[in-house]
Amino acid sequence: MTLIIDGHNLIGTGLVPGVQLGDADDEWQLTVRLRSYTVARKLTLTVVFDSGGGAGASSNLSGSGVQAQFAPPGVEADAVILQLLRSSKQPATLTVVTDDRKLAGLVRAEGGQVRSARAFARELAPARRPATGDHEPDVNPKDPAFADIYAGFAEVDKDALRFGGDISLDADAWIERLYGSDVQEASRAAHWLGRFGGVDALEPLLDALTHRSATVRAAALLALADLGDRRAAVQIAERLAEDASSLVREAAAQALGRLGGAGAEPALQAALNDPKNKVRKTAAASLQQLEARR
Known part of the structure; x- marks a missing residue:
């Protein structure tokens, strides 16, 4: 199953830690988190954003299993996502991550699958792990479960960079x-x-x-x-x-x-x-x- 992510819709859920619509680097922040996700799961995905970073694939954001694309000026990301489905010989193997109901209906009409953006966003947040006794299992620092820890550090770092010595x-x-x-x-x-x-x-x-x-x-x-x-x-x-x-x-x-x-x-x-x-x-x-x- 190949994932195609409606980028700004996923950010707009407000559930992706450390990423907000309106941030100057919101697309970059999301792709960094997605890279952690793809590396941990050994998979690839495509994330599509509305125009703003230049039409077509973005080499600046792509990497580690994530291909980032921007819609051309005047074209919505939805249209790019639907074109990816239509150009596929096996649309049933494609899953679009979105909470946009209109887009979801069009994806299903093209034979693709739909996954909730809110549910997917929760996968990018840390999972609760049951206690297993005194011995703690080995952990994978690339697991997205650590992303909130990094996001917390990132917030502090952002404050330090944004305000410098003036923060006090x-x-x-x-x-x-x-x-x-x-x-x-x-x-x-x-x-x-x-x-x-x-x-x-x-x-x-x-x-x-x-x-x-x-x-x-x-x-x-x-x-x-x-x-x-x-x-x-x-x-x-x-x-x-x-x-x-x-x-x-x-x-x-x-x-x-x-x-x-x-x-x-x-x-x-x-x-x-x-x-x-x-x-x-x-x-x-x-x-x-x-x-x-x-």
């Missing part, structure tokens, strides 16, 4: 940077406030939702999800419905899936009709997150 600055210093004219520094400030800012970060991050830069607005949305204060849900829903930037709408959809709160579900339902495929996919994945937590 107080909230007031970061709030000042959030309101500054440097877009990169404002984005860093939003990330810091979401991670470490606490209650004092809520109002500045809400203010940043109207920043002139889409990058800062998106960073503020994801930071509000990190903050976990559901009072932000209404303003996040407004960004999802009204922002001119698809990057911001995508971040808003992801934030609502992680945060929940008043109006999250109807806002995400409306976003299923967004003109951008990434926004629609993120909204669908976020709705599934909300449903799973009920």
Whole structure:
């Protein structure tokens, strides 16, 4: 059985540790985790992403049993996945990993198999192992079960790289940077406030939702999800419905899936009709997150 993975749909489940839609390197983070999976299981797979990294196979991301492909500009990843099925002499041997119901139906119509993205994402997380006595069995450090440990280290490393020696600055210093004219520094400030800012970060991050830069607005949305204060849900829903930037709408959809709160579900339902495929996919994945937590 050969796996074809709907990349952004899998990321959008929110269940792949350390990987979030809206991260600048979300495709790279996912393929690294998939490489661990393929090495441990001695198999190969294909992961298909929506356009953004250049059409066709990506040599920068491919390796260790993982072939990464990007859809051409203006073409959805779904179409690339279906073409892979149609070009196969044995489509029944192909399994598409997705929670996109429309795509799943089309895959089955082409004779392929479908596997839940949420279920597959859990395979990339550590499994609980029963106790077997005093002697601990030998372990394989390449097993994806170790990925969460590495992800924890990666989060610390990311913080160290992103904030450097400034990580120990107080909230007031970061709030000042959030309101500054440097877009990169404002984005860093939003990330810091979401991670470490606490209650004092809520109002500045809400203010940043109207920043002139889409990058800062998106960073503020994801930071509000990190903050976990559901009072932000209404303003996040407004960004999802009204922002001119698809990057911001995508971040808003992801934030609502992680945060929940008043109006999250109807806002995400409306976003299923967004003109951008990434926004629609993120909204669908976020709705599934909300449903799973009920």
